[in-house]
Every structure is written in C-alpha cells, then in structure tokens.
Amino acid sequence: MLIKKRSDIKSSEITDRSTYLNRRKFLIDAAGSLVGIAAGISVPRLLDPARDAHAGVKLNGVRKSPLSTDETPNSLKDITTYNNFYEFGTDKYSPAKYAKSLVTRPWTVAVEGEIKHPKVYDIDELIKISPLEERIYRLRCVEGWSMVIPWVGFPLNALINQAQPTSKARYIEFKTLFDPKQMPGQYRGVLEWSYTEGLRMDEAMHPLTILAVGLYGEVLPNQNGAPIRLVVPWKYGFKSIKSIVRIRFVEKQPLTAWMKATPHEYGFYSNVNPEVDHPRWSQARERRIGEFSKRKTLLFNGYADQVAQLYQGMDLKTYF
Amino acid sequence: MIKGLLFLASLGPLAWLALNGYAENLGANPIEVITRTTGTWTLVFLLITLSITPLRKFSGWHWLIRLRRMFGLFAFFYACLHFTTYIWLDQFFDLGDIARDIPKRPFITLGFLSFVLLVPLALTSSSAMIRRLGKGWQQLHRLVYVIAIGGVVHFMWLVKADQRQPLIYGTVLTLLLGYRLLARWYAKRRLGFVSGGTPVPFRGMTEL
Numbered sequence: 333m334l335i336k337k338r339s340d341i342k343s344s345e346i347t348d349r350s351t352y353l354n355r356r357k358f359l360i361d362a363a364g365s366l367v368g369i370a371a372g373i374s375v376p377r378l379l380d381p382a383r384d385a386h387a388g389v390k391l392n393g394v395r396k397s398p399l400s401t402d403e404t405p406n407s408l409k410d411i412t413t414y415n416n417f418y419e420f421g422t423d424k425y426s427p428a429k430y431a432k433s434l435v436t437r438p439w440t441v442a443v444e445g446e447i448k449h450p451k452v453y454d455i456d457e458l459i460k461i462s463p464l465e466e467r468i469y470r471l472r473c474v475e476g477w478s479m480v481i482p483w484v485g486f487p488l489n490a491l492i493n494q495a496q497p498t499s500k501a502r503y504i505e506f507k508t509l510f511d512p513k514q515m516p517g518q519y520r521g522v523l524e525w526s527y528t529e530g531l532r533m534d535e536a537m538h539p540l541t542i543l544a545v546g547l548y549g550e551v552l553p554n555q556n557g558a559p560i561r562l563v564v565p566w567k568y569g570f571k572s573i574k575s576i577v578r579i580r581f582v583e584k585q586p587l588t589a590w591m592k593a594t595p596h597e598y599g600f601y602s603n604v605n606p607e608v609d610h611p612r613w614s615q616a617r618e619r620r621i622g623e624f625s626k627r628k629t630l631l632f633n634g635y636a637d638q639v640a641q642l643y644q645g646m647d648l649k650t651y652f
Numbered sequence: 653m654i655k656g657l658l659f660l661a662s663l664g665p666l667a668w669l670a671l672n673g674y675a676e677n678l679g680a681n682p683i684e685v686i687t688r689t690t691g692t693w694t695l696v697f698l699l700i701t702l703s704i705t706p707l708r709k710f711s712g713w714h715w716l717i718r719l720r721r722m723f724g725l726f727a728f729f730y731a732c733l734h735f736t737t738y739i740w741l742d743q744f745f746d747l748g749d750i751a752r753d754i755p756k757r758p759f760i761t762l763g764f765l766s767f768v769l770l771v772p773l774a775l776t777s778s779s780a781m782i783r784r785l786g787k788g789w790q791q792l793h794r795l796v797y798v799i800a801i802g803g804v805v806h807f808m809w810l811v812k813a814d815q816r817q818p819l820i821y822g823t824v825l826t827l828l829l830g831y832r833l834l835a836r837w838y839a840k841r842r843l844g845f846v847s848g849g850t851p852v853p854f855r856g857m858t859e860l
Binding site: 406409410413414418422424425475477520522523593594609612613614619621622625626 | 679680681683684742744753756757758759760809810812813814816
C-alpha cells in the first residue's frame, strides 16, 4: 500500500518527549560530571551550552487558549520534517536536515521605527513580555497542503502595546536573520534576502496573530523558525515569517520577499481564499497532511468569523 | 543481456516508490513524492531516448539504437503513472474538476498535452507499425521533440522560485535538440555543394 493511513496512535500516546529528553539530559549530565570530576569544572554546560533553549525542552506555564481549534494536530514528526524554509533549501525535507546550523542563543530582536519605545530585545526577555499560550491553529500553505499545529506563543499585540506605535505607524515590517553561514540556502539568490514580510497594523493587533516560540509545549525546533516566528493563521503560510531579527513599524506598506520575486502571484495580503486562485493553480481545495482525500479550503482558512471584518469593503481579488 | 539489465534498472524508480510506500517511508506528503518521482523519471527517460542518436554518432556504437524503443516506452510508462497519480490521488476521478483544471492551469495544460501526444507514439512503436507507416513513422515520431519541450516547460511552470532542477533538464534538452539542428544545417550545406548529384540524406536528418 502506497498511501499512509491516518495513524491510530494519538499524539498523546507517543512517548513523551520530555521523558526521552530527561534520559538524554541524564546521560549528558552523567558524562559531564565524570569529565568534570576529572577536569575539576562543571562540564554539562560546556557540552551543551545552549541546552536551555534547545528544541524539545519543555516550556513551563503554558496556558490553554479558547482561540485553539479542537481539530487533531498533526504529529510532531510531520510538523518538523515537512517544512518550507528556503534559508535551508527549497526542498521540503531540507530544513529538518540542515537547520541545525542555526544558532538561536544569543539572539536579539530589534523593535524599531515609528514607535515611542524602540528597543533591542534579548530573546529570553522578549518571550517573557506576556504569558505563553498554546494556540492550536490550522496552517494552509499556498502550495495546497495544510496541517494543524499546536503552537506556543503570545499575542503580537502584547509587544505592540509595549512599543507604543506613533500615529505614523500603519504597517509592520518583519525580517529574518541574514547569515549564509548559518543559513546556507541564502548563498543562492532564490529570493531576495533577508526574507521580509509585513502586516497592516490592524492585522498585527488581531488577537489571533501571535509570535510563536514553541511547538507541542516545547521550544520551537530550528526548522520551524526558532527562536521566534510569526503565526497568522488566516493567511498563507509564507506570511508567517520565521527566525525574526527585526520588527519595524512603518508608514508605507512593506514590500515582501515574495512580492519582489513574483508580484503577480503573491500579494501583500495573501489571505487564504478558495475563490482567488494562484495564477498557476487552484486554491479551492487542500490536502491535509496525513489525509488521503482533499478537503475544501475555507475562506480565511476557517477564521472568517474573527477576521472578515478587517477586510470589509475590500475587493479580495484585487487585494490578494 | 545489457538490454535485460537496463530493463530491470528502468523499473528501479517504481520499485523504490513501492518499497518506501509500503514501509510508510515517503514522508509527510507521500502523494507529492509519488507525483514528483514519476514526473521526474518521465523526463529522464525522454532525455535518455533523445540522447541515443547523438551517442551513436559520437561513439559509433550502433547497437544503441536497439535500446531506444525500450527507453521511449519507459518514458510513456512513467508518464502513465504520473497521469494516473494526478487523476486518481490528486483529483479522485472528479472528472468535472479535471476538465476545468486542465485548460485553466497552464502547467497542467502543457503536461496533459504532452502526455496525449505520447500516446500515438507508444501505439506505433511496434516493428509492424514501423514497417506499415514507412516514412510517415519518422514524421510522426518527431513529435517527441515537442513532447520533451512541453515536459520541461511543464516542470518550469510548476516551480515556485527555485528553477535549478528544471534548468538542468532544460539545458540537457537544449543540447540534444541543438545537436540535431546543427546536424541538419550542416547536412543541408553539404548537400548544397553536391550539384547535380542525387541528394543523399544525412543520417542525422532521418533519425530521431
């Protein structure tokens, strides 16, 4: 049989990752203390200096959210092995293989532009500005597949409120790290680096819009956009920019990486819409990863009740 | 002997898909892997088929011609699998949707047309048909040039941004077709000088 059936094993029944990691931590600590005794220093941190921030480490105090869907999430394996992250190669299996080269600590995010309180945040400080929440969201890729992903993060509006935008701030521009040594895909000019995305201020303030730092209750794996990424569940996946280093409040609509690459195919809004086809393929249906037959794509990816009012009076075919 | 081994090797991609599919080892999106793999190997076999004539010319190994039909039929075989994947696994035999999809999506239109054009070539590949169609057979089978161009452009039009792979196929195809154009031009020029003599067609002209 060629086609995977939906697994009967629930994600909750698979060996808890923290159990597995505890074993790993025990082994590292044990090895470390042995070497440490010999060398007279504490070695575990030398062996694994950024361990606290590694993918798979449990995040504490994560709250549930009423904004989560009750659909069954995809497996951690599917979510972490099938990724579009061109900074690590254009093949969907490449990010899982090559994203190890990304160093996520230390990491800073510059928050700047038309705001009263510009600041360069250390990542560990940034993730504490608001309590972490689990947000189980649908993700719809512009290529016609979708997943359900249990993100951990906090609303972007918490950061915006701290930054206090001026009256000139109408959009936000986001940028991914540019460092080809860590992100070898950037040696090739597939897109104009660094990857750039943008949101209108009301989209950015919307409670569904989050900055994600985790997945399945654990620190975000590199291939999913560590240490911090945007998640805007009613837009195509490429809007949810990964590994953010700069958040800039601006007056004019930012020019995003995909708009620069093919302006007639990728617009600024890129809201999920079954009625507005990609010039080269239909967006009417999608394949949910793990399912055999395709399902109908929903307007605004099923979040129309919450977000449709943002676009009232706009022709969604013009503002695609 | 060589032909038998190459026949088995040509089944390799299908075996790879079957084994990994059975082992649930085709990743998060198996249908995409199946579509990509069968499409890729259709192109590979088309290019192999087209490279037989230049290889013969340069190496003098005329026995290579005996492999050409087999490779051509393998191109058709993988194209059939690719097309079946589309109508079955991608569209679930929703004929209405397929009928709307084919003219609306340029890359699907092109892929579909190329596939349709392959069918008469496969049907007329037997020795009996070659004899029966005579000169017309060669005319008909020149369609393979159009099909190969269609196949490569079909690939280019489906890619989002990274054109590296389609360009590799495009480059090889350009070389293979460029060789034929050059050979043709050269032959014409030579014929031009042989005044009064019976025109002897250059081999490259009459062969695919």
